[in-house]
Amino acid sequence: MKALTRSFYDRDTVDVARDLLGKILVRKINGNTISGIIAETEAYRYKDDPASHTYGGMTERNKAMFGQVGRAYVYFTYGMHYCVNAVARSSDYEAGAVLIRSLVPKTGIDFMSRQRKISDISNLTNGPAKLTQALKITKKEYGEDLTKRSNLFITDGLEIKKSEILAGPRIGIKKANDKMWNFKMTKNIFT
């Protein structure tokens, strides 16, 4: 399966977030292939989005969101968790990224179980910080090119119909709750 091209990410962040549903996030470590189907995403934009990390301008942490699209923005939060985004924006914006919130485990489930120290598959990658732990994604993957088939990339996956996508407010934020920029599949992700 081919990695998604740069042009996929060169569109409005909200559209990219919606279109990433059903795609496959692939992680390669020491010859192991760990992957999962993207089941939930959120768009974070720039000056029109008070909930975005970039709202107050560029910092050392968020500079990837201002950089080349199709790369990974990994941030550390709550003193112990990493979350991974795909940098994406149209030319109308200077910054933007899509947070990957949930995966359906596909390959490398034994690796994920060891990373997470649990065996319950339904609890392996169903949260933004859970999936980075399962796929061993840390600051080392900051800025990784997701369009190249290297250590971390995204390929085509399932065809998702418009009618199977549910939009809602983003999770865990206190600002801009009017923006329906959280996207997930209407179907149970474990079917």
Next chain:
DNA sequence: CTGTTGATCTGCT
């Protein structure tokens, strides 16, 4: 400099 908050998860009540 100090204090508070946060795109979270876990374990306990």
Next chain:
DNA sequence: GCAGATCAACAGT
């Protein structure tokens, strides 16, 4: 349902 873990960013003194 809620406390605790514990670091980066930011507002305030």
